[in-house]
Every structure is written in structure tokens, then in C-alpha cells.
Amino acid sequence: MACPLAPEPVYPRPDPHHNQFIRRLFKGLHSWLGLITDVDYRIPIGSVQFLGLNLFLVNQPQAVKRVMVDAVEQFPKHPYTLWVLEPLIGRAIFSVNGSEWERQRRMVDQAFQVAQLRRVLPQMQGAVAAMVERLDASLIAARPADSAGGVALEIDQAMTLVTADVIVRTILSRPLQQAEASGIFEAFARYQRRAGQVLILRLMRLPQRRLQAYLGRHAATIRRWIDGAIEERLRAAAVPASVPQDLLQALLEARDPQSGTGFARAELLDQVCFLFLAGHETSASALGMAAYLLSCYPEVQQRLRAEVQQLMGSRAGAPEGLSFDDLRQLPYAAAVFNETLRLYPPVSFFIREACREGDLVDRRCPLGSLVTISPWVVQRQEQQWPQPHGFRPERFLAESCSAEERQLARDVWIPYGMGPRKCPGAAFALQEALLVLAELVRRYELLPEPGQTPDLVARLTLRSRNGIRLRLRRLPEAEVAP
Numbered sequence: 377m378a379c380p381l382a383p384e385p386v387y388p389r390p391d392p393h394h395n396q397f398i399r400r401l402f403k404g405l406h407s408w409l410g411l412i413t414d415v416d417y418r419i420p421i422g423s424v425q426f427l428g429l430n431l432f433l434v435n436q437p438q439a440v441k442r443v444m445v446d447a448v449e450q451f452p453k454h455p456y457t458l459w460v461l462e463p464l465i466g467r468a469i470f471s472v473n474g475s476e477w478e479r480q481r482r483m484v485d486q487a488f489q490v491a492q493l494r495r496v497l498p499q500m501q502g503a504v505a506a507m508v509e510r511l512d513a514s515l516i517a518a519r520p521a522d523s524a525g526g527v528a529l530e531i532d533q534a535m536t537l538v539t540a541d542v543i544v545r546t547i548l549s550r551p552l553q554q555a556e557a558s559g560i561f562e563a564f565a566r567y568q569r570r571a572g573q574v575l576i577l578r579l580m581r582l583p584q585r586r587l588q589a590y591l592g593r594h595a596a597t598i599r600r601w602i603d604g605a606i607e608e609r610l611r612a613a614a615v616p617a618s619v620p621q622d623l624l625q626a627l628l629e630a631r632d633p634q635s636g637t638g639f640a641r642a643e644l645l646d647q648v649c650f651l652f653l654a655g656h657e658t659s660a661s662a663l664g665m666a667a668y669l670l671s672c673y674p675e676v677q678q679r680l681r682a683e684v685q686q687l688m689g690s691r692a693g694a695p696e697g698l699s700f701d702d703l704r705q706l707p708y709a710a711a712v713f714n715e716t717l718r719l720y721p722p723v724s725f726f727i728r729e730a731c732r733e734g735d736l737v738d739r740r741c742p743l744g745s746l747v748t749i750s751p752w753v754v755q756r757q758e759q760q761w762p763q764p765h766g767f768r769p770e771r772f773l774a775e776s777c778s779a780e781e782r783q784l785a786r787d788v789w790i791p792y793g794m795g796p797r798k799c800p801g802a803a804f805a806l807q808e809a810l811l812v813l814a815e816l817v818r819r820y821e822l823l824p825e826p827g828q829t830p831d832l833v834a835r836l837t838l839r840s841r842n843g844i845r846l847r848l849r850r851l852p853e854a855e856v857a858p
């Protein structure tokens with residue numbers, strides 16, 4: 377299965393190993409992937425001492441499981457996670473620990489129950505229909521130039537817009553206006569850029585207060601906008617008969633069974649700021665890369681389209697949008713998305729702090745060590761994965777994958793994390809991705825844009841610095857219709 381652009385899909389080649397950690401840190405200012413050298417893809421565990429701090433990179437499956445599941449209390453989220461995100465998300469669920477986290481998690485889990493996923497499906501469908509309208513409008517605007525080669529467009533932008541629209545509709549029951557979107561995306565992009573740099577500067581011991589104040593300026597725009605949107609939504613629902621069934625409502629109604637308390641208004645703002653970040657940045661990153669891969673691998677795209685067309689054919693006469701149950705009939709689409717998450721995990725590293733002295737594989741892990749687990753590195757480990765850098769969705773297809781591959785998917789496929797801190801939005805993300813991918817391949821042919829290769833950088837999430845450009849061609853109506 378050859379990609380017309382490269383034998384393996386694009387990834388930033390690591391430097392050959394060297395011991396100058398400070399040089400790696402400077403590369404890390406631009407992208408966290410700059411810290412990794414070629415040896416890191418092969419070793420069970422890496423460690424280095426820098427300015428008195430012990431840094432570990434844990435790749436071995438049992439050690440990963442120990443940090444994230446078996447001895448999770450011994451390895452809480454590192455304080456750097458809290459303070460790099462605090463200006464934006466306050467003390468929301470993602471970065472706090474202990475009983476503060478447990479209480480929030482009990483309530484967030486209530487908001488993400490399966491019933492809730494069914495309830496928000498129409499809002500997701502609305503956002504995907506709006507995406508199709510925007511893409512069609514771009515194709516019509518370019519029509520004189522539209523030939524068999526399709527129309528070039530920035531798919532990363534299109535995916536950012538649709539995923540942000542999904543999250544605004546599902547949390548706040550209203551669409552994202554295009555006019556407000558660009559200012560917000562710019563503020564997020566700036567925050568991401570600065571946050572990645574600030575983490576590295578903190579490792580170099582720059583003072584925390586100054587760095588946080590610097591981040592705060594970029595966070596303020598986003599928080600103001602989200603606060604205003606929550607207020608507007610609460611006012612609209614003041615009449616009991618018009619209370620929308622959205623995620624905000626689920627968060628408002630959630631009660632901690634142990635204390636009987638719910639989220640206070642200030643906590644609600646922090647949670648929504650985080651859900652907006654977690655819910656759109658990650659999915660946009662994954663869907664942008666999935667679309668890129670489909671444009672590079674026409675056989676995969678065709679097989680996915682055939683799966684969707686067969687499903688559409690079998691439900692002729694049913695309402696236009698794919699239903700909750702339909703989405704369970706798209707195993708190949710799910711495999712494409714899961715393989716994209718393996719190659720391009722949107723959250724490419726997690727950092728934990730060793731709050732007790734202990735062992736990691738064959739090494740002593742002193743108290744206070746910074747322990748990093750990187751889905752990017754773990755999911756490309758050469759000893760674990762056959763063709764680790766190749767794009768093979770069949771790895772995730774129950775009917776064709778080997779027992780060994782099934783085990784790998786259980787042990788070393790960690791794009792959503794693992795253990796008690798695992799992402800509660802995973803099913804939400806998959807539901808959204810299936811809707812978007814099904815509509816994309818059903819209506820359009822995705823073609824590569826010659827000479828365009830994503831320049832991947834890992835900051836808070838993995839994004840392409842130069843966008844993701846590909847060509848889109850509308851399929852004839854006869855092929856689209858159910």
C-alpha cells in the first residue's frame with residue numbers, strides 16, 4: 377500500500393542520539409518532539425539528570441501500566457501540568473490530584489454517560505451538516521478552476537472549525553459563529569505555542585510567577601468569551617420549559633454522591649474552558665491527520681467509502697443523518713481513526729511526579745522525579761509494533777488482526793491514556809470522528825496536494841505548523857445518495 381507522497385506517512389525524524397540535553401531542550405522549545413532522539417524509540421526506559429532534577433521517559437508496557445494504573449497514587453499529575461494550564465482552565469479536572477480530582481471526576485463521568493452521547497448526537501449532526509455546507513461553498517466558489525484534480529483547501533482549518541462547533545453545540549446548545557471563531561482559534565494557537573515553550577523554560581528553572589503571568593494574558597481572551605457564552609446559555613434556559621439537554625445541563629445537574637455537592641459557577645467556568653480545549657483541539661488534530669492519511673492512501677479511502685456506502689444503502693428511506701446504532705456498523709472507519717491516533721496521538725506526552733521513592737524497570741526513581749510517558753514514542757516502539765511507522769488500519773480490525781495485535785491495542789495503544797485518569801471523552805470523540813469521516817468520504821474524494829507535507833509540532837496538542845492542505849473533489853450525486 378504505497379503513499380504517493382512517501383513510503384511511510386510523514387513524521388519528524390528524530391536526531392541521532394547525543395548526550396547534550398541542553399541542546400535537546402532548545403529544540404524542545406519549538407516542539408516537544410525535539411527532545412526525542414532515535415534511541416528513545418528502542419529503549420524500555422530513558423533517564424537523565426538536569427539541574428538536580430531526575431527526568432524519566434517510560435516506554436516499557438509494564439512500567440507504563442505501573443505509573444498509570446497499578447501505582448497511580450505514587451505518580452500523580454506533575455505540578456507543571458497544573459501551572460501551565462491554570463491561567464486557562466483554573467483547577468479543572470485535568471491537572472489536579474487527590475480528593476479534589478476524585479470529586480470532579482465522579483461528576484464529569486455522570487455528564488459523559490452513554491445516554492448523554494445519544495442525547496448530543498443531533499447537535500453533532502448539525503455541526504457536521506454545517507461543515508458539509510462550508511466545504512460545498514468553497515468548492516462552488518472555486519468552480520471554474522475545479523477540474524478532475526479537485527480544489528485545494530486547508531483541511532486542518534475545516535476540522536478545527538467543525539470540532540469547535542461540535543463542542544459549542546453540545547455544551548451550550550448553539551452553533552459557533554464564524555465571526556467569533558477566528559479570534560478564539562488565534563488565542564488558542566498563541567496559548568499553545570507559549571505553553572510549550574514555558575514548560576521547557578520552567579525545566580530550565582525560570583521563575584514560575586513570571587511565566588504564568590505571561591500565559592495569563594493569552595488565556596484571558598478565551599476565558600472571557602467562554603464566560604459570556606455560559607451566561608447567555610444560562611439566561612436562555614431560565615424558563616424551565618426551555619431547558620436544553622446539553623452537556624452544560626448535565627454538568628449543572630451532576631452531584632457528587634459522596635458530598636452531595638455540585639459544581640459552583642466558578643468551577644463550571646473552569647470545566648467548560650477545559651472541555652472546550654480538550655474537546656476541540658484533540659479531535660481537530662486527529663481528524664486533520666486522518667483526512668491527510670486518506671488523501672495519501674487511496675485504497676484505504678476507497679474501502680472506507682465502500683463501508684459507508686453499504687451502510688447508507690442498507691438504510692434507504694431512513695432519516696438522512698447516521699443514527700447512534702448506525703455508527704456501530706462502521707468498524708473500518710473506527711479502525712482508520714484508531715490507527716491515526718496511534719501514529720499521531722493528539723496528546724503526545726503526559727507528565728507525572730514520583731511522590732514516593734521506588735523502582736522503574738531496572739532503575740531507582742527518586743522522590744520528586746519527573747516521569748514522562750509519551751503515546752507518540754510508546755505507539756511507535758520498534759520492539760512492540762510491526763512496521764511501527766506504517767499506516768495499517770487493519771491492526772484495529774477484529775476480523776483481520778492477529779491475537780498479538782489485539783494485545784498490543786490493549787497494552788500499548790494509549791492515545792486516551794489508561795487507568796483512572798483515562799479520557800472520559802473517548803466515546804464522544806469516536807462518535808464525532810465517525811460522523812465527520814463518513815460524511816467526508818461519502819461526498820468527496822480526498823486527494824493529496826503535491827509538495828505539501830505537514831510539519832508536525834507537539835505542544836499541548838500535536839498540530840501541523842504549516843497547516844494541512846489537500847485537494848477535495850465532489851463525488852457525483854449518484855454516488856452520494858443513499
Ligand code: HEM
Nearest residue numbers: 469470654655658659722723726791792793797799801805
Ligand atoms: C481524539 C480526541 C481525544 C484524545 C486523543 C484525548 C486524550 C486525552 C488524554 C491523553 C487525557 C489525559 C490522560 C492522562 O493525562 O493520563 C485526556 C483527559 C481528559 N479528556 Fe480527553 N481526549 C480526546 C477528546 C476528548 C473530548 C472530546 C472530551 C470532552 C468533550 C475530553 C475530555 C477529557 C477530560 C474531562 C479529561 C480529564 C480526565 C481526568 O483527568 O480525569 N477529551 N484526554
